[in-house]
Amino acid sequence: MARVVIIxxxxxxxxxAITARKAGAEVVVLxxxxxxxxxxxxxxxxxxxxxxxxxxxIIALGAGELLAITDQVTRHKNINxxxxxxxxxxxxxxxxxxxxxxxxxxxxxxELETRAINVQKEGSWLxxxxxxxxxxxxxxxxxxxxxxTGPMGNCLRYGNGCSMCILRCPSYGPRxxxxxxxxxxxxxxxxxxxxxxxxxxxxxxxKNSLSKEIVEKLDREGVVIVPVPTEDVNVKKLAYKVCQQYxxxxxxxxxxxxxxxxxxxxxxxxxxxxxxxxxGFEFAxxxxxxxxxxxNSIRYLSMAPRNxxxxxxxxxxLLCAGEKAGLFVGHTEAIATGSLAGHNSVRLYLGMPLLELxxxxxxxxxxxxxxxxxxxxxxxxxxxxxxxxxYFKQMIAQGLYTTDVETVKLRVERIGLxxxxxxxxx
Amino acid sequence: MKISDCIDAGTEYCPxxxxxxxxxxxxxxxxxxxxxDCTNWKGVCIYQEYIWNHSQRKExxxxxxxxxxxxxxxxxxxxxxxxxxxxxxxxxxxxPGAYVFLRIPDYPTFFDLPMSIMSADERAGVIKIAVQExxxxxxxxxxxxxxxxxxxQREEVxxxxxxxxxxxGLKYLKSFQKGKALxxxxxxxxxxxxxxxxxxxxxxxxxxxLLDRGRIAVDFTxxxxxKMGCRVLEKQLLKRxxxxxxxxxxxxxxxxxxxxxxxxxxGGGSDLLHQGLSRLIQEVERGAFxxxxxxxxxxxGEGICGSCxxxxxxxxxxxxxxxxxxxxNIYEGR
Ligand SMILES: Cc1cc2nc3c(=O)[nH]c(=O)nc-3n(C[C@H](O)[C@H](O)[C@H](O)COP(=O)(O)OP(=O)(O)OC[C@H]3O[C@@H](n4cnc5c(N)ncnc54)[C@H](O)[C@@H]3O)c2cc1C
Ligand code: FES
Numbered sequence: 166m167a168r169v170v171i172i173x174x175x176x177x178x179x180x181x182a183i184t185a186r187k188a189g190a191e192v193v194v195l196x197x198x199x200x201x202x203x204x205x206x207x208x209x210x211x212x213x214x215x216x217x218x219x220x221x222x223i224i225a226l227g228a229g230e231l232l233a234i235t236d237q238v239t240r241h242k243n244i245n246x247x248x249x250x251x252x253x254x255x256x257x258x259x260x261x262x263x264x265x266x267x268x269x270x271x272x273x274x275x276e277l278e279t280r281a282i283n284v285q286k287e288g289s290w291l292x293x294x295x296x297x298x299x300x301x302x303x304x305x306x307x308x309x310x311x312x313x314t315g316p317m318g319n320c321l322r323y324g325n326g327c328s329m330c331i332l333r334c335p336s337y338g339p340r341x342x343x344x345x346x347x348x349x350x351x352x353x354x355x356x357x358x359x360x361x362x363x364x365x366x367x368x369x370x371x372k373n374s375l376s377k378e379i380v381e382k383l384d385r386e387g388v389v390i391v392p393v394p395t396e397d398v399n400v401k402k403l404a405y406k407v408c409q410q411y412x413x414x415x416x417x418x419x420x421x422x423x424x425x426x427x428x429x430x431x432x433x434x435x436x437x438x439x440x441x442x443x444x445g446f447e448f449a450x451x452x453x454x455x456x457x458x459x460x461n462s463i464r465y466l467s468m469a470p471r472n473x474x475x476x477x478x479x480x481x482x483l484l485c486a487g488e489k490a491g492l493f494v495g496h497t498e499a500i501a502t503g504s505l506a507g508h509n510s511v512r513l514y515l516g517m518p519l520l521e522l523x524x525x526x527x528x529x530x531x532x533x534x535x536x537x538x539x540x541x542x543x544x545x546x547x548x549x550x551x552x553x554x555x556y557f558k559q560m561i562a563q564g565l566y567t568t569d570v571e572t573v574k575l576r577v578e579r580i581g582l583x584x585x586x587x588x589x590x591x
Numbered sequence: 592m593k594i595s596d597c598i599d600a601g602t603e604y605c606p607x608x609x610x611x612x613x614x615x616x617x618x619x620x621x622x623x624x625x626x627x628d629c630t631n632w633k634g635v636c637i638y639q640e641y642i643w644n645h646s647q648r649k650e651x652x653x654x655x656x657x658x659x660x661x662x663x664x665x666x667x668x669x670x671x672x673x674x675x676x677x678x679x680x681x682x683x684x685x686x687p688g689a690y691v692f693l694r695i696p697d698y699p700t701f702f703d704l705p706m707s708i709m710s711a712d713e714r715a716g717v718i719k720i721a722v723q724e725x726x727x728x729x730x731x732x733x734x735x736x737x738x739x740x741x742x743x744q745r746e747e748v749x750x751x752x753x754x755x756x757x758x759x760g761l762k763y764l765k766s767f768q769k770g771k772a773l774x775x776x777x778x779x780x781x782x783x784x785x786x787x788x789x790x791x792x793x794x795x796x797x798x799x800x801l802l803d804r805g806r807i808a809v810d811f812t813x814x815x816x817x818k819m820g821c822r823v824l825e826k827q828l829l830k831r832x833x834x835x836x837x838x839x840x841x842x843x844x845x846x847x848x849x850x851x852x853x854x855x856x857x858g859g860g861s862d863l864l865h866q867g868l869s870r871l872i873q874e875v876e877r878g879a880f881x882x883x884x885x886x887x888x889x890x891x892g893e894g895i896c897g898s899c900x901x902x903x904x905x906x907x908x909x910x911x912x913x914x915x916x917x918x919x920n921i922y923e924g925r
Contacts, residue, residue: 282630297632317636318620318627327639334636339629346630353626361625466626 166191167514167591169507170294170304172281172343175203176231176496177487178310179264180503181510182273183230185308188511189591192273193302195294197280197337201268202261203312205496207331207369207453209425211235213252215551215560216497217568218527223497225577226528227587228504234263235496240424241387246431247415248553251568254387257369258426276302280338281311284347289481291347297338306482306510309343310503313354313464313488314365316340323362325460328434330365331453332462344469344489349479354465354492355545362466363548366408368434368457369427376445383424391420391446397439408494408548420446427452433461465492465548473533474519475506484510491535494550501528504586511590523580527565531556596915598688598756600633606641607648609894609913616894616914651893654751655680656696660717666809669779670733671709672720674748682713683753687786688761688885691752692892693720693732695745704728705889707757707783721782723807754892756911757783759918760882763855767880768794770854773847774821775868777828778805780859781812783884787857788821796855799847801840803828805860828864836867844868848875858883858918869922883918887911 167190171178174196186192200206211232212220220232238259243251268275281302283295293301316339317327327334334340345351353361372380382389398417415421420443421431437458440446451457469485470478477483486506487499505528509519522529531549534556538544549556560566567573577583597616599605606615615621619628620638627638641647661673676684684691689711692703709719724733734744758764764787772791776784781802791798798821804810805828816823828840836844847853848871856872856879858865865883872881890898892912899911904923909916 280632282632316627316629318618318629318638321636321639321642322620322625326642327636335634338632339627339636341628341630342626345628351626 167306167511168193168304169306169308169510169514170195170302171308171310171507172294173203173309173311173487173489174201174275174277175310175312175487176205176499177312177489177503177506178203178308179268180228180231180500181308181310181484181486181507182268183271184228184504184507184586185510186271186273186507187227187587187589188508189589190306190511190514193304194268194273194275195279195281195296195302196275196277197340198333199277199337200261200331201265201275201277203332204314204365205499206257206261208496209255209257209429210423210552211239211253211255211497213249213552215527215557215566216495217251218560218566218573219497219501219531219551221570221573222526222528222577223501223504225574226504226582227584228500230267231264231500234260234267238263240426244387246388246390246421246423247419254423254425256426278337280341281343282341282346284343286347289479291480291483294343305514306484307343308506308510309469309477309483309485309489310487310499310506311340311343311467311489313467314340314462319362319466320460320463323360323466324364324463325434328454328456328460328462330462340467342467344477344480344483344485345467347480347483349469349477351466352468352470352539352545354468354548357546359546362463364433365461365464366431366433368430368432368451368461369425369453370422370430370449371452372424372426372428374448374450375428376447379422379428379445383422383428387424389422389428391422391443393418393420394442408550430457434459464488468492468539471536473521473529473536474509475502475532476509476513476519482513484513491532491539492545492548493531493535494548495552497552498531498550502532505532508586515590517590520585522582525580526576526582527551527560530560530563530565534559595909596631596633597913598761598915599913600631600637601635604649604652605635606637606644607893610637610641611648614894616910652751652753654749657748657750659746659748665721665811666807668807669721669723669809669811671811672722672748674718674720674750676716676718676750678713678716680753681711681716681718684708684711684718685713685786686755687764687783687790688755688758689786690754690757690783691718691720691750692754694749695731695734696747696749698731702728702731703751703890704732705754705892707884709782709785711786721779721811723779754912756913756915757885758787758882759885759916759921760880761915763880763917764790764857764882767791767796767855769796771797771852772799772855772857773844773853774798774800774857775828775844775859775864776800776812777803777860777864778807780805780884781810784857784859785812785815787859787882788816788819791855791857792820798822799824801826801828801843803860828860834861834863836864836871841867841871844871845875848872848877848879853879855880855882860884862886865918866922869919873919881918885911
């Protein structure tokens with residue numbers, strides 16, 4: 166039986182676990198913290214702009230489990246905010262236990278508080294993953310989904326220091342790039358000014374630290390927009406952000422709050438004292454990152470070079486997905502790439518040709534587009550997401566963007582890939 | 592798997608000069624790279640400590656002027672010093688593997704002599720160190736150079752410390768519990784084995800000591816081991832001709848590993864003894880842990896002078912004064 170070892174239990178890792186399991190593998194997920202979902206515990210925005218199309222493609226391809234969960238715990242449907250249409254906001258305080266339960270039902274083995282630090286390999290084949298406690302986890306095929314956030318040294322060198330984000334490096338130890346350990350050099354994302362990495366683009370305020378009016382409006386409408394005092398407008402900060410889909414002028418001039426269980430504040434960081442000068446924010450405090458008044462996590466310093474089937478170049482049995490696989494931003498992007506990597510892990514085990522999604526689908530197009538771009542200096546400064554920026558424009562231009570569920574189903578059916586991720590090989 | 596940690600990582604002496612020169616043993620950011628590659632996390636970010644310390648190393652270890660309250664010649668070759676130190680220092684030196692640098696006042700720093708701690712009493716603020724007369728530095732420390740008379744004996748010593756890397760494989764020693772352990776010691780190696788036995792006993796282990804008087808021809812620790820609760824067997828460990836382990840001892844060790852369930856062996860002797868022990872443990876293949884004294888030529892203890900540098904089987908070089916390795920890594924392939 167194929168044994169697939171997944172390193173990193175974020176959205177990408179969980180999605181990979183599901184499709185690898187469906188294809189018939191025995192699956193182990195190694196996660197350094199005590200929570201699955203990684204950054205998925207602090208995000209929440211789904212189905213905005215092109216992510217709607219992408220979500221429906223994932224479902225039509227046969228990997229709808231995780232989307233069923235996010236849809237189930239959605240607090241607000243079809244909300245609009247500057248630059249973004251028909252967003253769904255899942256409740257980040259409800260989603261993780263449901264994903265954990267789903268993986269348990271599917272008999273995926275999840276090892277929490279288990280940090281991978283190295284590999285053992287023979288030639289170009291990985292044999293096992295070495296854990297921080299010195300033991301080794303053997304496997305036939307490996308999928309790296311360790312994301313690209315932090316760790317502390319990177320957040321310090323390229324940011325304002327550890328801001329105490331959900332990954333909690335001081336408690337669980339730093340992220341380690343497994344592909345780099347296996348001898349494949351990482352690609353580093355850049356900012357407009359060519360320094361490396363980028364700040365995460367949002368922080369979370371404790372909802373009940375805000376005024377009653379704000380909380381009521383958030384509960385009712387999902388969005389609250391408050392103008393920033395003009396002397397505090399900082400347009401420059403936008404260039405440092407990961408989430409270029411939210412790097413719009415409106416986001417510098419306004420405080421945009423979204424209701425994800427927390428009040429999600431759509432800016433990288435905002436000095437607490439300044440924030441508290443704004444009416445309704447007098448008692449504001451951060452819940453994520455805890456030091457959101459000072460900085461945010463730094464991302465995109467550890468992408469592996471890979472092909473469009475998500476196999477890491479130079480290694481025979483390592484696949485990758487999520488932020489590890491390119492300058493991707495987003496839960497939907499992580500689930501999309503994770504699902505493909507999980508499916509391909511079993512094909513790789515069996516010596517079958519790996520699946521590349523055609524560019525007639527938004528998923529296939531994004532994966533190929535990001536891979537073309539990452540090879541150019543300019544491309545390293547961009548991020549790629551269905552929800553905005555350069556790629557959403559391309560999606561519209563290619564006629565890929567649609568909110569019609571039936572159209573998506575038909576497209577997937579026409580290329581003969583309906584339910585491909587549900588296929589069992591073993 | 593090769594473990595290589597820095598013994599000082601995360602202590603008040605970290606980051607050190609090696610961070611300032613891009614030679615940190617642990618941190619990729621402090622090795623001239625531009626990203627984290629943190630495989631040996633010790634609970635603190637060394638790069639962060641460094642930046643927060645204004646991109647400077649922490650203060651170096653201090654040199655203390657200490658009184659020698661007793662010198663006991665246990666044999667013509669071996670003298671046990673009792674030295675008075677601050678209680679904090681005594682507490683820091685209670686760990687197995689602890690050592691200090693000693694030197695008679697008014698002598699230049701190249702007389703600094705690394706000396707393992709035999710015992711440390713934090714309440715009384717004293718440490719004991721056994722000194723075997725060997726070369727230039729030990730002779731000066733024992734004040735046996737030509738022309739020095741008995742009444743000129745100095746009662747003070749300069750002490751630099753604390754240092755901790757006197758034992759390789761510390762993590763096995765510290766985590767081994769409720770098992771059976773063998774402490775195999777020869778000659779002056781008896782002294783630093785006392786804190787080792789103590790640690791093993793604290794872990795609820797049964798401890799047997801195989802003791803060879805060796806070149807110093809004295810058993811000055813047997814009673815101390817017994818008092819702690821160890822079983823002590825005097826044995827000739829090495830053959831006179833080629834200093835390899837005797838057949839009788841090999842057979843005894845083999846039986847201990849195979850039939851008596853010994854799960855950890857500590858070697859406190861020469862490299863030849865350690866080599867023999869490590870080979871045996873690997874041949875027997877029962878997964879027993881090997882821990883041993885760090886026999887490197889220590890000189891500065893700070894990773895600066897390079898005198899302790901050793902090449903491992905995989906071609907990498909390690910500074911053994913600061914690098915905490917599994918003992919098998921040192922002796923494999925030799
Ligand atoms: C504050 C914030 C808000 C966001 N909001 C949204 C949003 O609203 N909508 C949206 O679509 N996207 C959002 N994003 C982006 C999105 O969350 C990420 O792009 C996506 O979740 C990445 O998933 P991933 O699985 O690739 O990586 P991660 O979520 O980073 O998962 C990686 C996992 O690997 C683990 N790991 C790392 N190293 C090791 C190791 N050595 N051993 C074992 N485990 C290891 C980590 O602990 C982590 O759980 C947000 C991001 C942030 C930071
Ligand atoms: S003793 Fe000087 S470098 Fe190790």
